[in-house]
Amino acid sequence: MPEYKAPLRDIKFVTEEVLDFPGHYAKLPGAEEATPDMVSAILEEGAKFAERVLSPLNRVGDQQGCQFKDGVVTTPDGFKEAYQQYVEGGWPSLSHPEDMGGQGLPDSLGMMVTEMIATSNWSWGMYPGLSHGAMNTIELHGTDEQKQTYLTKLVSGEWTGTMCLTEPHCGTDLGMLKTKAEPQDDGSYAITGTKIFISAGEHDMADNIVHIVLARLPDAPAGTKGISLFIVPKHNVDASGEIADRNQVSCGSIEHKMGIHGNATCVMNFDGAKAFLIGEANRGLNCMFTFMNTARIGTALQGLAHAEWALQNSVAYAKDRLQMRALSGAKSPEKPADSIMVHPDVRRMLLTQKAFAEGGRALIHYCSMLVDTTKKGTADEKAEADELMSLLTPIAKAFLTETGFESANQGLQVFGGHGFIAEWGMEQNVRDCRISMLYEGTTGIQALDLLGRKVLMTQGATLRRFTKIIHKFCKEHKGNKRLKPYMTALDKLNSEWGDVTLKIGMKAMRNKEEVGAASVDYLMFSGYVVLAYFWARMAAVAQTKLDEGTDEVAFYTAKLQTATFYYERILPRTRAHADAMLSGADNLLAMDEDSFVFLNA
Amino acid sequence: MKILVSVKRVIDYNVKVRVKSDNTAVDLTNVKMSMNPFCEIAVEEAIRLKEKGIATEVVVVSVGTKSCQETLRTALALGADRAIQVDTEDGLDSLGVAKLLAKVAQNEAADLIIMGKQSIDSDNNQTGQMVAALLDYPQATFASDVVIENGEAQVTREIDGGLQTLSITLPAVVTTDLRLNEPRFASLPNIMKAKRKPLEVITPADLGIDVGSNVSVIAVAPPAERAGGVKVGSVAELVDKLKNEAKVVS
Numbered sequence: 085m086p087e088y089k090a091p092l093r094d095i096k097f098v099t100e101e102v103l104d105f106p107g108h109y110a111k112l113p114g115a116e117e118a119t120p121d122m123v124s125a126i127l128e129e130g131a132k133f134a135e136r137v138l139s140p141l142n143r144v145g146d147q148q149g150c151q152f153k154d155g156v157v158t159t160p161d162g163f164k165e166a167y168q169q170y171v172e173g174g175w176p177s178l179s180h181p182e183d184m185g186g187q188g189l190p191d192s193l194g195m196m197v198t199e200m201i202a203t204s205n206w207s208w209g210m211y212p213g214l215s216h217g218a219m220n221t222i223e224l225h226g227t228d229e230q231k232q233t234y235l236t237k238l239v240s241g242e243w244t245g246t247m248c249l250t251e252p253h254c255g256t257d258l259g260m261l262k263t264k265a266e267p268q269d270d271g272s273y274a275i276t277g278t279k280i281f282i283s284a285g286e287h288d289m290a291d292n293i294v295h296i297v298l299a300r301l302p303d304a305p306a307g308t309k310g311i312s313l314f315i316v317p318k319h320n321v322d323a324s325g326e327i328a329d330r331n332q333v334s335c336g337s338i339e340h341k342m343g344i345h346g347n348a349t350c351v352m353n354f355d356g357a358k359a360f361l362i363g364e365a366n367r368g369l370n371c372m373f374t375f376m377n378t379a380r381i382g383t384a385l386q387g388l389a390h391a392e393w394a395l396q397n398s399v400a401y402a403k404d405r406l407q408m409r410a411l412s413g414a415k416s417p418e419k420p421a422d423s424i425m426v427h428p429d430v431r432r433m434l435l436t437q438k439a440f441a442e443g444g445r446a447l448i449h450y451c452s453m454l455v456d457t458t459k460k461g462t463a464d465e466k467a468e469a470d471e472l473m474s475l476l477t478p479i480a481k482a483f484l485t486e487t488g489f490e491s492a493n494q495g496l497q498v499f500g501g502h503g504f505i506a507e508w509g510m511e512q513n514v515r516d517c518r519i520s521m522l523y524e525g526t527t528g529i530q531a532l533d534l535l536g537r538k539v540l541m542t543q544g545a546t547l548r549r550f551t552k553i554i555h556k557f558c559k560e561h562k563g564n565k566r567l568k569p570y571m572t573a574l575d576k577l578n579s580e581w582g583d584v585t586l587k588i589g590m591k592a593m594r595n596k597e598e599v600g601a602a603s604v605d606y607l608m609f610s611g612y613v614v615l616a617y618f619w620a621r622m623a624a625v626a627q628t629k630l631d632e633g634t635d636e637v638a639f640y641t642a643k644l645q646t647a648t649f650y651y652e653r654i655l656p657r658t659r660a661h662a663d664a665m666l667s668g669a670d671n672l673l674a675m676d677e678d679s680f681v682f683l684n685a
Numbered sequence: 686m687k688i689l690v691s692v693k694r695v696i697d698y699n700v701k702v703r704v705k706s707d708n709t710a711v712d713l714t715n716v717k718m719s720m721n722p723f724c725e726i727a728v729e730e731a732i733r734l735k736e737k738g739i740a741t742e743v744v745v746v747s748v749g750t751k752s753c754q755e756t757l758r759t760a761l762a763l764g765a766d767r768a769i770q771v772d773t774e775d776g777l778d779s780l781g782v783a784k785l786l787a788k789v790a791q792n793e794a795a796d797l798i799i800m801g802k803q804s805i806d807s808d809n810n811q812t813g814q815m816v817a818a819l820l821d822y823p824q825a826t827f828a829s830d831v832v833i834e835n836g837e838a839q840v841t842r843e844i845d846g847g848l849q850t851l852s853i854t855l856p857a858v859v860t861t862d863l864r865l866n867e868p869r870f871a872s873l874p875n876i877m878k879a880k881r882k883p884l885e886v887i888t889p890a891d892l893g894i895d896v897g898s899n900v901s902v903i904a905v906a907p908p909a910e911r912a913g914g915v916k917v918g919s920v921a922e923l924v925d926k927l928k929n930e931a932k933v934v935s
């Protein structure tokens with residue numbers, strides 16, 4: 085039976101020891117409550133919920149999936165009860181404002197709890213995850229009345245939320261969307277159109293669902309500048325805030341899909357549904373962008389979640405599975421064979437998962453710390469955090485989901501043929517992970533966002549903001565003999581990051597296609613450098629602890645060993661990405677469209 | 686009615702226990718510690734009695750170093766009203782702990798003392814009994830059901846081969862068995878509120894108790910490792926081994 089144990093020690097290492105959250109909270113307005121003992125009390129309770137309630141439902145969700153009948157979606161056994169327990173525990177309210185019934189704790193603390201929920205059962209976690217997105221939208225752009233009516237119910241968890249963007253003919257290119265919003269005499273709007281792939285669009289876990297919908301006003305300009313944002317409740321809400329009659333929005337069907345079976349992916353039909361405008365007319369996409377970073381970090385987390393899950397389960401299996409002997413001679417002569425842990429290649433797979441899971445954890449919680457600052461910092465701090473977030477978001481989203489998928493896949497491989505068999509859970513982990521590279525903007529789209537919008541459009545200023553941080557860090561630690569190998573390699577790669585950017589920028593001036601041609605290799609290159617920075621930071625902390633004397637020698641030594649593995653066996657991948665991205669667009673664009681396949685027609 | 690609940694911080698039940706290499710004790714460095722599961726059940730029972738309007742106050746007490754404050758906070762987050770830490774070194778024997786708890790119960794004038802039947806680290810199953818004896822209170826151990834009525838507690842006990850129901854007058858000591866209830870999870874708002882609930886620290890000297898020990902641990906050893914199995918060639922060989930080696934059939 086696959087299992088999940090919350091990695092509380094590692095979360096503590098990353099947040100307390102590497103990223104200094106206690107120092108961060110001490111300065112962050114409103115974070116007074118988040119003292120280390122409070123944080124650990126909250127994490128322990130969150131861990132219990134993830135381990136004991138959600139983890140056992142992960143496989144149930146996959147096997148049963150959601151059922152659809154006559155517009156009604158039934159979630160897998162136990163999902164509803166677990167949600168009830170989650171609401172009674174007050175968890176939806178964690179990082180939302182106190183005047184809305186929230187606990188007002190920092191977003192980054194919410195992220196630590198969410199990490200555990202996400203890893204134990206991603207499909208279940210998406211229901212509250214989407215509510216979180218809807219809450220952030222209303223919090224930032226809703227009127228006071230909208231907040232009183234909808235936000236309070238989302239914060240308490242009584243109702244859940246969705247994000248309705250995608251339509252049959254447009255996913256990436258939202259400028260083409262057709263769903264119409266007609267103004268009504270009472271100041272509301274009537275929405276007509278079809279949305280597809282709407283996660284948590286319909287289910288039986290809550291009394292009402294608050295859809296956040298992108299639609300077009302009658303006189304709206306074409307393209308992305310003519311999109312507005314609306315609230316569409318599943319059930320209308322009367323003046324006293326209670327649920328009234330059913331609104332004209334319904335689920336037409338749910339998708340049969342590769343993974344995340346426990347989460348309903350719905351076709352949503354809007355037939356003149358009553359709607360309320362959020363924010364300014366025609367500024368819908370701008371409203372979306374303000375919280376898009378957070379939502380994308382939420383998807384980046386999915387990569388970490390599946391990597392961590394793969395690691396925990398494949399390590400347990402590898403220790404247990406006896407097969408063949410170590411090349412240098414039997415390690416356990418008393419047993420019929422050695423455990424597969426002795427084989428270098430199995431270790432390569434396990435260490436790959438460890439490097440991506442633990443490195444990813446550092447990146448995720450670093451980003452969520454930036455989110456805190458973008459909300460509560462001083463003006464200068466906010467500006468810096470915003471800029472760093474804009475750079476790191478596409479990297480975290482695409483790189484951590486790509487490497488998360490690689491890890492899930494390696495986790496399966498460790499099991500040999502048994503990995504392919506359902507009962508071990510490894511194939512589910514691979515299938516569930518696969519969507520993370522698609523929704524919230526595909527890897528290709530994140531790569532374009534990174535290289536085009538974030539890096540080249542700012543003339544590299546945004547990139548320099550981060551490379552300076554890395555450079556300074558390297559300089560500070562170069563003096564330490566033990567850390568020198570990491571620092572030298574990182575510093576060199578960091579300047580190369582700037583160099584390749586410049587080269588692509590030059591090429592792009594001659595041919596715009598160069599940006600698209602280089603983008604995914606550029607993104608992966610960037611991801612490897614960013615993770616190298618976090619592995620160097622973790623190594624520096626581990627080395628200091630070992631030098632000072634610690635009773636956790638094994639824990640910190642493993643950090644150094646993983647850092648070394650990452651630097652020596654993973655970082656060489658940057659060579660291939662650098663060569664590929666600089667090879668020019670021609671090798672991609674030269675071929676005639678009709679030459680891609682020759683069939684015997 | 687006031688209820689006193691004792692809680693103990695122990696190695697988490699999920700942790701794979703390791704013995705120190707010098708065989709003096711279980712190795713507790715950096716292992717996860719939690720509230721003893723039987724104590725969790727005791728806290729839950731007390732809170733349920735309060736929710737039913739039977740108890741008016743639930744006080745939790747723990748004996749140990751400062752780190753057991755974390756366990757007390759957990760009990761406060763679950764719904765206890767206030768907490769007392771009796772500050773001592775770790776490793777008191779059961780009688781020392783019982784003396785301290787009895788004194789606290791007396792000072793608090795608790796009507797009911799609910800305790801776990803044993804702690805999962807030392808498995809002694811005696812502190813509750815000792816507290817009752819020291820106070821000269823009636824006791825009902827291994828409770829799987831507790832009903833309070835007219836100054837009495839009706840306690841169903843899990844005993845070998847069945848159930849026994851006792852009626853005891855209050856004040857009394859009840860110790861919990863596994864099936865008494867299923868403890869709740871603490872809610873987030875209650876975790877936060879717990880921080881503001883009173884937690885008093887007192888010493889054995891404040892209580893006028895000498896906790897000098899009568900018991901010393903001589904050695905702690907892990908269970909013998911399971912020897913590897915062998916494949917037998919035939920049923921006859923199996924029967925022979927069961928008879929003559931394992932001596933489980935004759």
Ligand SMILES: Cc1cc2nc3c(=O)[nH]c(=O)nc-3n(C[C@H](O)[C@H](O)[C@H](O)COP(=O)(O)OP(=O)(O)OC[C@H]3O[C@@H](n4cnc5c(N)ncnc54)[C@H](O)[C@@H]3O)c2cc1C
Nearest residue numbers: 247248249250254255256281282283349523524525526528
């Ligand atoms: C299970 C699931 C859940 C989902 N949940 C939601 C939800 O809750 N709400 C919601 O609104 N949507 C949701 N989606 C939709 C999802 O966000 C979209 O599927 C995704 O954005 C991609 O859009 P598309 O499917 O139309 O692909 P397309 O946009 O058609 O893309 C096809 C391919 O072309 C590439 N491509 C497109 N444009 C470019 C370009 N300019 N440069 C380079 N490459 C390009 C893409 O990378 C991709 O590889 C969900 C989808 C699924 C499958």
